[in-house]
Amino acid sequence: MSDAFVMGLGAQVMWLVVKLTAPVLLLGLAVGLLVSIFQATTQIQEQTLAFVPKILAVIVALLFFGSWMLRNLVDFTTSILGHLVNYVM
Known part of the structure; x- marks a missing residue:
């Protein structure tokens, strides 16, 4: 495997993480701002x-x-x- 392939796969994973966590984090941020x-x-x-x-x-948001x-x-x-198979060879 080339370094470019591994870096591309890592970039795809990082983008997926950002895409999956963004709605939950942004909604939590918005509610936190309104409460503040x-x-x-x-x-x-009151801290609670x-x-x-x-x-x-x-x-x-998770629901x-x-x-x-x-x-x-998935x-x-x-x-x-x-x-x-393409990744192994």
């Missing part, structure tokens, strides 16, 4: 207030995007295993 703005305007400094909405947002994420992961894995 709420805390700043009301001057409520920040965690519960973010956890719920991540759970909702909503989970099938899409799994489909992308497609990538199928592609890798389908071309395994």
Whole structure:
């Protein structure tokens, strides 16, 4: 295997990781920002207030995007295993 092939495969894996984690992270970030703005305007400094909405947002994102994420992961894995003979030689 050439170095270019390994680097290309690594780039594909990194792009897949970014693509799969982006919806969950962005939704958690948006909810965290809204909670922070709420805390700043009301001057409520309760630490647990920040965690519960973010956890719920991540759970909702996983429920909503989970099938899409799994489909992308299975497609990538199928592609890798389908071309395994090409990778070994």
